[in-house]
Amino acid sequence: MMYKNYLIKSRNKKGVIMELLFSVLFGYVIQLTTKGLKCSEDPCPPDEYQNLLIQKSIQVPMFVTFLLPNLTFVTSRFILQQVVEDKQTKMRETLRLMSLSRLAYALSYLIFQAIFAFISGTIIGYFIFSEKDQIFA
Amino acid sequence: MAVVLLLISVIPFSMALSTFFSDSKVAQYVGSLFMVFPTLIFLSVITMDGSDNTKKAMYGISWMPLFPAMSIFSKLATPQPDILPMRDLLLLKTDWINTEAMFILLALNIPLWFMIYLYLDSVMPNTYGVQKHPCFCLKKINRQRNSVYEDSYGEISNKIYNQDDPILIHSLTKKFGKFTAVNNLTMSIKEGEIFTILGHNGAGKTTAIFMLTGMLKTTSGRAVLYGNDVNSNIDLV
Numbered sequence: 001m002m003y004k005n006y007l008i009k010s011r012n013k014k015g016v017i018m019e020l021l022f023s024v025l026f027g028y029v030i031q032l033t034t035k036g037l038k039c040s041e042d043p044c045p046p047d048e049y050q051n052l053l054i055q056k057s058i059q060v061p062m063f064v065t066f067l068l069p070n071l072t073f074v075t076s077r078f079i080l081q082q083v084v085e086d087k088q089t090k091m092r093e094t095l096r097l098m099s100l101s102r103l104a105y106a107l108s109y110l111i112f113q114a115i116f117a118f119i120s121g122t123i124i125g126y127f128i129f130s131e132k133d134q135i136f137a
Numbered sequence: 138m139a140v141v142l143l144l145i146s147v148i149p150f151s152m153a154l155s156t157f158f159s160d161s162k163v164a165q166y167v168g169s170l171f172m173v174f175p176t177l178i179f180l181s182v183i184t185m186d187g188s189d190n191t192k193k194a195m196y197g198i199s200w201m202p203l204f205p206a207m208s209i210f211s212k213l214a215t216p217q218p219d220i221l222p223m224r225d226l227l228l229l230k231t232d233w234i235n236t237e238a239m240f241i242l243l244a245l246n247i248p249l250w251f252m253i254y255l256y257l258d259s260v261m262p263n264t265y266g267v268q269k270h271p272c273f274c275l276k277k278i279n280r281q282r283n284s285v286y287e288d289s290y291g292e293i294s295n296k297i298y299n300q301d302d303p304i305l306i307h308s309l310t311k312k313f314g315k316f317t318a319v320n321n322l323t324m325s326i327k328e329g330e331i332f333t334i335l336g337h338n339g340a341g342k343t344t345a346i347f348m349l350t351g352m353l354k355t356t357s358g359r360a361v362l363y364g365n366d367v368n369s370n371i372d373l374v
Contacts, residue, residue: 068143073172075144076151080168083155093265093352101372102258106152110251113148121141128140 001100001108008082009112015078016116022074023120026067027127071124075117079109142243147172149250156257159264267351267371298325304349308358311344318344321358350374 009016044052086092092105154171158164259269298307302325309322319341326332334342347353349360351371359366365373 069172069176071140072143072147073169075147076154076168076172077165079148079151080155080158080164081161083152084158084161084164087155087159087263087265088161090265090352093350096266097350097352102255106149106251106254106258109152110148114145117144117148118141121138121144124140125138 001095001105002112005082005108005112009078019074019078019116020120020123022071023123024127026071027124029067030124031127071120075113075120078116079113083109139239139243142240142247146243146246146250149247149254153250153254153257156254156261262354265347265352267354267368270369298323299327300325302326303328303363305361306345306349306358307360309345309348309355309360310357311341311348311353312356319348323358 095105096102151168154168155164158167259273260271262268298305304326306322306324309319310317311319322341322345334345336342344353348355349362349367351367351374355368359368361367362374365371367374
């Protein structure tokens with residue numbers, strides 16, 4: 001099953017590239033959002049500090065709120081498409097006739113897509129943590 | 138780490154979501170709406186007016202493990218020590234989601250949705266496959282062989298149907314709407330026997346085999362393969 005998933009992914013290179021590209025884009029947007037949120041001098045002037053706090057408190061959560069669904073959709077798209085397609089094409093029942101259990105079938109998708117999720121998450125993490133002064137760290 | 142956990146928890150969530158669909162394109166479109174849904178709840182809660190209790194109740198319902206993304210939203214809505222409390226800006230009075238709780242929620246989402254998927258996959262009706270009863274966990278597996286046939290097979294010739302045979306098919310019927318594909322098929326197959334089903338196109342040969350292998354659910358009648366009913370013990374079959 002893992003090999004089957006691998007073959008599907010390798011045939012859809014465009015989708016895989018988009019998946020990884022979106023992670024880069026998402027991470028980059030977060031980095032850009034948090035980049036300007038620094039004090040110009042140390043110690044921070046009170047007025048500037050207040051402005052930065054307001055910016056941080058609204059700007060970042062709002063960006064994440066709008067971007068997270070897109071990011072999660074990129075991950076879920078493969079599962080939604082492939083699992084339903086397996087049902088449509090009788091592939092799943094055929095595999096079950098060959099004694100494949102429901103658990104093994106489900107686990108194969110979970111493990112395989114988790115690898116991609118890990119890569120995407122690491123890319124986003126890299127962008128987030130490469131900025132020292134930002135609120136997610 | 139949170140993003141990795143979120144993306145992983147989205148996988149079993151999507152799998153559970155996929156059990157409701159039988160068309161992959163529809164699944165993608167509706168699935169995307171489901172991914173936006175937590176954001177809509179989150180935005181509606183943080184911008185709504187009303188008493189704190191109403192907000193808390195609304196918020197509590199929304200972030201509960203229904204949607205993995207809600208864990209992160211809840212964390213963002215919680216005031217942090219060095220940041221101006223978002224609750225003061227957005228009129229949100231919740232401070233019970235900290236970083237640890239967010240991680241726990243995300244981690245819990247993975248096994249929770251995975252189990253929900255396995256359950257839904259077993260019980261949700263599909264075009265193909267035999268589904269289990271919604272309370273199948275509580276039911277005892279009945280492996281008693283042939284007990285359902287004792288009262289009704291008497292009139293059928295022993296050549297066609299013998300109760301001692303390992304494969305027993307009795308009054309097997311499959312209807313697609315008003316069309317009857319297989320009508321009261323009754324027969325038994327002996328062990329080691331080479332059995333052939335002959336018939337013209339549309340006679341119902343494939344449908345009968347599909348029912349015996351669990352690809353299709355029977356409309357009525359029973360089939361028992363080595364003591365296991367295809368309707369209740371398809372996994373053992």
